[in-house]
Amino acid sequence: MDNQIVLKKSLFRSDAVQRLLAFGALILLFIVFSIASPNFFQFDNIVGILLATAVNGILALGVTFVIITAGIDLSIGTVMTLSAVMTGVFITFWHLPVPLGILGGLATGAIAGLINGSIIAKMKVPPFIATLGMLYIAKGLALVFSGLKPIYFNDTPEFNNMAMSSVLGAVIPGFDVPNAVLIMFGAAIVAGLILTKTVLGRYTFALGSNEEATRLSGVDVDRWKIAVYTLGGLFSGLAGVVIAARLNSAQPSLGQGYELDAIAAAVIGGTSLSGGEGTILGTVIGAFIISTLSNGLRILSVPQEWQTVVTGTIVILAVYLDIVRRQQQ
Amino acid sequence: MTTLLKAIGLTKRFGGLTAVENVSVDVNLGEVVGLVGDNGAGKSTLIKMISGVYPPDEGELIFDGKPVSLSGPREARDMGIETIYQDLALAENLDVGSNIFLGRELKNRYLGGLVNTLNRNKMREESARVLDRLDIHIPSLAQQIRNLSGGQRQTVAVARTIYWNAKLVIMDEPTAALGVTEQRKVLTLVRTLCEQGVPVIIISHNMQDVFAVADRIVVMRRGKKVGELIAAKTTPDEVVSLMVGAEAVHEMGVIPKALNGAAGSV
Numbered sequence: 001m002d003n004q005i006v007l008k009k010s011l012f013r014s015d016a017v018q019r020l021l022a023f024g025a026l027i028l029l030f031i032v033f034s035i036a037s038p039n040f041f042q043f044d045n046i047v048g049i050l051l052a053t054a055v056n057g058i059l060a061l062g063v064t065f066v067i068i069t070a071g072i073d074l075s076i077g078t079v080m081t082l083s084a085v086m087t088g089v090f091i092t093f094w095h096l097p098v099p100l101g102i103l104g105g106l107a108t109g110a111i112a113g114l115i116n117g118s119i120i121a122k123m124k125v126p127p128f129i130a131t132l133g134m135l136y137i138a139k140g141l142a143l144v145f146s147g148l149k150p151i152y153f154n155d156t157p158e159f160n161n162m163a164m165s166s167v168l169g170a171v172i173p174g175f176d177v178p179n180a181v182l183i184m185f186g187a188a189i190v191a192g193l194i195l196t197k198t199v200l201g202r203y204t205f206a207l208g209s210n211e212e213a214t215r216l217s218g219v220d221v222d223r224w225k226i227a228v229y230t231l232g233g234l235f236s237g238l239a240g241v242v243i244a245a246r247l248n249s250a251q252p253s254l255g256q257g258y259e260l261d262a263i264a265a266a267v268i269g270g271t272s273l274s275g276g277e278g279t280i281l282g283t284v285i286g287a288f289i290i291s292t293l294s295n296g297l298r299i300l301s302v303p304q305e306w307q308t309v310v311t312g313t314i315v316i317l318a319v320y321l322d323i324v325r326r327q328q329q
Numbered sequence: 330m331t332t333l334l335k336a337i338g339l340t341k342r343f344g345g346l347t348a349v350e351n352v353s354v355d356v357n358l359g360e361v362v363g364l365v366g367d368n369g370a371g372k373s374t375l376i377k378m379i380s381g382v383y384p385p386d387e388g389e390l391i392f393d394g395k396p397v398s399l400s401g402p403r404e405a406r407d408m409g410i411e412t413i414y415q416d417l418a419l420a421e422n423l424d425v426g427s428n429i430f431l432g433r434e435l436k437n438r439y440l441g442g443l444v445n446t447l448n449r450n451k452m453r454e455e456s457a458r459v460l461d462r463l464d465i466h467i468p469s470l471a472q473q474i475r476n477l478s479g480g481q482r483q484t485v486a487v488a489r490t491i492y493w494n495a496k497l498v499i500m501d502e503p504t505a506a507l508g509v510t511e512q513r514k515v516l517t518l519v520r521t522l523c524e525q526g527v528p529v530i531i532i533s534h535n536m537q538d539v540f541a542v543a544d545r546i547v548v549m550r551r552g553k554k555v556g557e558l559i560a561a562k563t564t565p566d567e568v569v570s571l572m573v574g575a576e577a578v579h580e581m582g583v584i585p586k587a588l589n590g591a592a593g594s595v
Contacts, residue, residue, distance in 0.1 A: 218403030
């Protein structure tokens with residue numbers, strides 16, 4: 001009898017349910033918006049949604065790891081901005097080759113993450129505070145290094161092409177999905193493999209599940225925590241490079257607020273803020289829900305400010321559903 | 330009888346508080362040692378010194394005939410000292426196999442060790458083997474730990490120590506929060522371990538448990554060792570009166586019996 005109860009429970013594993021629910025919600029949104037407006041389900045508009053998801057999706061991938069450890073990273077938005085600005089500094093100001101500039105942008109994000117992780121693991125500053133501090137530091141540094149002005153990549157068109165031209169369109173004529181979208185899916189696959197197939201992924205869950213138990217098992221908890229925040233920072237760096245390439249410029253004042261969209265994407269996708277649970281697929285679906293929602297509402301001429309209100313409501317709803325399900329268990 | 334572990338004069342202070350003062354304990358092959366004491370008597374602190382969590386301020390450990398100084402729980406585990414903590418030290422959201430291998434995952438190595446992935450199948454197979462050896466039955470090894478009963482969790486924790494060829498197993502309150510049948514299973518497991526040549530130190534509040542499995546009983550009170558008794562030659566009353574201090578018993582007159590009852594039900 002014991003065994004039956006156990007089996008029943010496993011069918012209702014909450015992250016699986018949440019993912020299913022989130023996927024259902026995404027389909028529902030598509031159906032509702034398609035009925036409401038003939039302009040919604042058009043190839044160009046769908047591409048627009050995909051493109052809008054790219055940057056937020058990449059940010060959300062990184063923060064998913066952090067949240068699964070029962071931590072939080074509020075700095076991802078402005079670290080993304082700083083990474084974009086540094087890419088601009090390397091490519092436009094210093095005239096470094098584009099690939100080197102990109103590496104520099106990625107490294108900027110990873111270093112910010114490394115610092116976050118070290119402050120949290122070694123100095124025992126709570127993640128909320130440590131990364132809130134980093135939010136301001138990165139924001140300030142982005143303004144300092146850019147000289148308060150956007151940095152343009154006009155001398156290096158290949159940088160913009162990297163994100164906005166379409167490899168897919170070259171292979172399948174007419175199917176012009178910008179590379180930025182492919183970069184996001186590629187990053188998602190890599191993130192999924194890391195989370196499910198590697199020791200880093202295993203310890204990400206173990207940390208969020210029972211940090212003390214993980215420590216007592218002989219795992220160097222501090223080191224792995226730093227690794228997780230560094231990985232999160234690396235994804236912010238990638239998001240910075242992609243947004244800079246997409247806009248053909250590094251905008252030093254853009255970025256704050258992105259962290260909330262990314263965290264919302266992870267949470268809507270079933271990543272538990274209390275740690276130990278989450279999937280990459282769920283996060284990607286969550287990111288699509290957010291961008292589909294704002295795209296659809298825009299097509300229906302709902303003002304921008306109301307779109308934000310709706311997103312907030314959805315986040316609360318998603319977390320509330322998560323809590324209800326936990327209580328049932 | 331061969332002495333596996335000799336702890337000599339262990340002392341641990343936290344600021345002004347002396348949690349454990351000059352405690353010596355021997356553990357011999359083929360025996361179960363019960364470690365008893367009231368809350369705050371220093372049992373857990375003593376155990377944490379033996380398992381490498383706290384470095385002792387004074388005293389020394391001799392394990393397998395050699396003096397050792399442990400730099401952390403990892404080193405203690407590598408030497409064969411395995412501890413099962415009160416909170417079980419299991420990660421609730423990971424499955425059975427992942428917990429048995431937590432901290433020592435088996436990996437597939439690719440590109441000369443540049444890329445390592447978890448070898449899930451191997452870990453699951455090995456987990457099934459060790460559970461079979463201990464005659465433990467868990468419906469599905471893919472189960473997350475949080476879906477298992479308290480007794481099943483306890484057996485997973487024990488299986489983990491066995492898989493890693495423990496030479497000495499320390500169990501902190503292994504039967505707390507278990508049903509009667511499950512308590513019995515865990516105690517049987519303790520005897521099985523002991524018969525397979527792995528001595529066990531068991532910490533418990535429960536006199537029945539201690540008397541059911543222990544050969545020798547070490548009593549602690551306020552950080553000091555106040556008694557060491559052969560289980561067969563003592564009584565729960567005697568142990569309890571050592572635990573709470575003989576004076577306290579005298580002051581309270583007829584209390585020993587009541588105390589024994591209370592201690593038995595904790």
